[in-house]
Amino acid sequence: MPSEPVFEPLNFERLSEAEQLRRSNEFADRLLTRRSVRHFSREPIPAEIIENAIRVAGAAPSGANQQPWTFVVISDPALKREIRIAAEAEEKESYERRMSQEWLDALAPLGTDWRKPHIEDAPCVIVVFRQAYGIRIDKETGEEARVLHYYSEESVGIAVGFLLAALHISGLATLTHTPSPMKFLSEILDRPANERAFVLIPVGYPAADAEAPAITKKPLAEFMIRR
Ligand code: IYR
Numbered sequence: 001m002p003s004e005p006v007f008e009p010l011n012f013e014r015l016s017e018a019e020q021l022r023r024s025n026e027f028a029d030r031l032l033t034r035r036s037v038r039h040f041s042r043e044p045i046p047a048e049i050i051e052n053a054i055r056v057a058g059a060a061p062s063g064a065n066q067q068p069w070t071f072v073v074i075s076d077p078a079l080k081r082e083i084r085i086a087a088e089a090e091e092k093e094s095y096e097r098r099m100s101q102e103w104l105d106a107l108a109p110l111g112t113d114w115r116k117p118h119i120e121d122a123p124c125v126i127v128v129f130r131q132a133y134g135i136r137i138d139k140e141t142g143e144e145a146r147v148l149h150y151y152s153e154e155s156v157g158i159a160v161g162f163l164l165a166a167l168h169i170s171g172l173a174t175l176t177h178t179p180s181p182m183k184f185l186s187e188i189l190d191r192p193a194n195e196r197a198f199v200l201i202p203v204g205y206p207a208a209d210a211e212a213p214a215i216t217k218k219p220l221a222e223f224m225i226r227r
Contacts, residue, residue: 030169037173038112039210040122040202045172050124050203053166060159063151068131069159069198072189075124082188083127084119087179087200091116094180110213118175122202126163127185129195130156146194156198163201173206 015023054071062068074080091114095104119125134147160176167174179185182197191197 031165034164034168035173035212036175037202037206037210037212038118038175039207040118040173040204041207042121042123043205044123045204049167049170049172050126053163053170054126056166057159057163060155060162062155062159063149066131066134066147066149066152066155068134068149068152069156070129070131070191070195071163072127072129072191073124074127074189077120079188080120080122080125083125083185083200084116086184086188087116087119087177088114090179090181090184098180109215116177116179118177118202119200121207122175122204124203126201126203127189128156128160128163128198128201129186129191130198131194132196133194135192135194160199160201167203172203175202177202 050073054073057071058067058069074083095114130152131149132152133149135144136147137143138145164174164176177200179200182200185191185197185200186195
């Protein structure tokens with residue numbers, strides 16, 4: 001049975017224009033400094049920051065408010081090692097055989113390869129899973145039934161954007177790593193069949209000698225159109 005909507009007063013803080021601009025500029029200045037980091041220090045990070053960032057991600061808008069995500073936070077060194085070994089095996093195969101020359105050429109400016117030491121060096125790795133469908137127990141038969149999820153790719157993408165922004169604002173570095181295929185993550189992390197690994201995110205402080213590729217972002221005029 002579809003449930004009737006229940007409404008409540010909207011909680012919206014109307015800011016002065018000066019305060020809006022101050023926050024807008026501050027947020028833009030901070031977010032525009034984010035870089036993907038591939039060389040991590042082994043220094044530990046405050047657990048509370050990870051929890052806050054995942055709480056923020058979990059508040060992202062999602063299709064039919066189905067919140068089709070699971071965030072697995074890994075700090076156990078043995079588990080990180082197991083994931084690194086499996087990721088590198090897949091990545092070695094990808095870089096040496098599966099990826100096209102055009103793809104390899106596109107990645108060349110980033111200087112990536114199959115080696116993924118950041119999975120072990122970063123004190124924390126977050127693996128985000130997308131719930132392709134939900135599971136409910138049928139009241140009459142007691143059997144498991146699938147619940148369709150809507151826009152789960154878009155929903156998880158938005159949540160990951162919130163997560164990356166929250167971690168960056170909190171002074172932590174991240175990398176969005178997509179080993180391919182990612183099936184091994186479901187197996188190692190013991191996730192159910194409705195969950196698909198979406199992205200693996202090492203989180204921590206950059207290594208003291210960390211470098212980032214000298215690449216640039218497009219100027220605004222190239223990707224914003226006013227009509
Ligand atoms: N998944 C591989 C390859 C890779 C692909 C893209 I597209 C990138 O922007 C970066 C890397 C890897 O993580 O190395």
